[in-house]
Amino acid sequence: MKEIIVSNVTLSTAMTLAFCDDIEISRSTGFIWSSDGQDFLITNWHCITGVNPLTGKSLSKTGARPNHLTMALATTQFGVKFALDLPLYDAEGEALWMVHPTAGEQVDVVAIPIQGEFRSTEETKRSLAKPFNELESKRHEAFVGDELMIVGFPRNLHIHGLPLFKRATFATEPNLYKDEPSFRHESSHRQVWVDCATRQGMSGSPVIHVKRSTILRPLGSPQEYDDLLDSYSFYGIYSGRVVDPDEDPRIDDQFAAQIGIVWPKPLIERIVKEGVRDRFRREDVFEKTIEGIPIAPRDIADRRDPGSSPG
Structure with missing residues (x-):
């Protein structure tokens, strides 16, 4: 059988299906992180x-x-997926996931603990997915206009269950984001915006910074031309568009679909190391939504442990 070469980024990016009991609600993208x-x-x-x-x-x-x-x-079986089920709430209805220690859901990123060590059983050992922070990559300095790849499942599209790579570029300066105490509700200070035509299903996608380097061969060498060497580094996680035409049909889709939000890697690292368990309760918001009472962001965001420090 011919050897098949597939990127580890491809194999480590997973479609995530959200269920309410046995009813599928939505699909998005996710990946594994180890700490x-x-x-x-x-x-x-x-x-x-x-x-x-x-x-x-x-x-x-x-x-x-x-x-x-x-x-x-x-x-390891081509085209066959291993389904890893993760509960979102404990027996008391409390959320199991971790959020940013001070900004909560205003940083639209969560870390859900996987019970037991990943690939600890014979069944899970069949999985080819690896934690993204353990993939071999090279660290690059990021500049506005640099090329990115957003890896996910737009409109649930895939081939053999594997994700698509959508090309993007940094639309804002990638090194100016700040994760500071004063930015409690000003989430845009922690974001980086990208220029990319994305669609539903790509929320949670890993964002890869692609760098193209040039090696100059000396004259008289077997190759007297430049070799382009492509390498990558993990930059962050995509969470959606700045303006979403899917939520408001009055918005010009041609423009709105082009500007997306990315949360840089240090935010993920902080959540897995310093994050707090979210105090979001599924039934609380569900009841208020049914009654038609809108919930302000602060109502959800301030459900932190009283002892947590601002910032």
Whole structure:
């Protein structure tokens, strides 16, 4: 059989399916991250709550809320996925995921602990997915206009269950984001914007910074031309568009679809190391949504442990 070469980035990017009991609510993207022996699923807050973190409103017309996720992971058997099921709430209805220690869901990123060490059983060992922070990559300095790849499942599209790579560029300066105490509700200070035509299903996608380097061969060498060497580094996680025409049909789709939000890697690292367990309760928001009472972002965001320090 001919050897098949597939990128580790491809194999380590998973489609995530959100369920309310046995009913599928939505699909998005996620990936695994490892820290101090604990593995996490990294995805977006809005993907697992069904709530817009900026408005507090339901993303579903039915008001449905997920209570568990399934990750579809690539395996050693081509085209066959391993389904890893992750509960979102404990027996008391408390959220199991971790959020930013001070900004909460205003940083639209969560880390869901995977119970037990990943690939600890014979079944999970079949998975080819690896924690993204353990993939071999090269660190590059990032500049506005640099090329990126957003890896995910736009409109649930895939071939053999594997993700698509969507080309993007930095639309804002990638080194000016700040994760500071004063930015409690000003989430844009922590974001980097990218120019890319993205669609639903790509929330939670890993963002790869692609760098093209040139090696100059000396005259008289076997290759007297420049060799382009492509390498990559993990930059962050995509969470959606700055303005979403899918939520408001009055918005010009041609423009709105082009500007996306990326949360840089240090935010993920802070969440897995210093994050707090979210105090979001599925039934609380569900009841208020049914009654037609809107929930302000602060109502959700301030559900932190009283002892947590601002910032």
